[in-house]
Amino acid sequence: xxxxxxxxxxxxxxxxxxxxxxxxxxxxxxxxxxxxxxxxxxxxxxxxxxxxxxxxxxxxxxxxxxxxxxxxxxxxxxxxxxxxxxxxxxxxxxxxxxxxxxxxxxxxxxxxxxxxx
Amino acid sequence: xxxxxxxxxxxxxxxxxxxxxxxxxxxxxxxxxxxxxxxxxxxxxxxxxxxxxxxxxxxxxxxxxxxxxxxxxxxxxxxxxxxxxxxxxxxxxxxxxxxxxxxxxxxxxxxxxxxxx
DNA sequence: TTGAAATATTCCCATAATGGAATATGTTAC
DNA sequence: GTAACATATTCCATTATGGGAATATTTCAA
Numbered sequence: 001x002x003x004x005x006x007x008x009x010x011x012x013x014x015x016x017x018x019x020x021x022x023x024x025x026x027x028x029x030x031x032x033x034x035x036x037x038x039x040x041x042x043x044x045x046x047x048x049x050x051x052x053x054x055x056x057x058x059x060x061x062x063x064x065x066x067x068x069x070x071x072x073x074x075x076x077x078x079x080x081x082x083x084x085x086x087x088x089x090x091x092x093x094x095x096x097x098x099x100x101x102x103x104x105x106x107x108x109x110x111x112x113x114x115x116x117x
Numbered sequence: 118x119x120x121x122x123x124x125x126x127x128x129x130x131x132x133x134x135x136x137x138x139x140x141x142x143x144x145x146x147x148x149x150x151x152x153x154x155x156x157x158x159x160x161x162x163x164x165x166x167x168x169x170x171x172x173x174x175x176x177x178x179x180x181x182x183x184x185x186x187x188x189x190x191x192x193x194x195x196x197x198x199x200x201x202x203x204x205x206x207x208x209x210x211x212x213x214x215x216x217x218x219x220x221x222x223x224x225x226x227x228x229x230x231x232x233x234x
Numbered sequence: 235t236t237g238a239a240a241t242a243t244t245c246c247c248a249t250a251a252t253g254g255a256a257t258a259t260g261t262t263a264c
Numbered sequence: 265g266t267a268a269c270a271t272a273t274t275c276c277a278t279t280a281t282g283g284g285a286a287t288a289t290t291t292c293a294a
Contacts, residue, residue: 091192
């Protein structure tokens, strides 16, 4: 077997630095392909190809506007990564002098959750 | 150019599902190679190879203990991923009914940070 | 020293990715 | 229809992967 496809999930799609740069840019709003290419010093075809991957894994959506195609960030797609990595938070918060703060934060979060449901 | 090496950074190392499973397991404490292989139904060589990658990017550390080598999670290595993905949090918290809660949490976090420094 | 256990490495194969370059497809205006 | 712009796709070369299988290496015990 080979490495899994970049289009297999968000983890693989986001492993490529250029694609992370694209997502960072889309944080500021919709962008056309040429805008993306221009802002990040990519050639148009590569921008288009990266955007295709991001679209396939649901990290962006597209809509046509005239002869342009506007790509928009779909942040939800990153949640799986966030959720996974979050379970490791305690491994860098665990120094003793910060543990108290950390526990505090957890508690605050829990209250906030109760409030939501 | 080809895809960047799995050993180039945490993002790439963690794109492989088996390696995420290994990290999840190491959450519970040090494990020998055979423990890892056994717990996750991997063959010994593959476990060893995945652990090598994780070690190369600093996500685990090793120490010898008799004829075993005990691998230990180094959670700090995941912080870059956490930090990156964190900047997208607002994109799934942004529904109006939760925005207030979100801002609240941000504020709480800030106070907590002031307290730390 | 010899053997057994634990781990690491090597070789092979099928698969796939990235950037570059060229080209195809689409859309709009005239 | 045609020119011009925007975007997508295809082909290429290089590089690397992950699993399987076999083997090498290290470490300990007797």
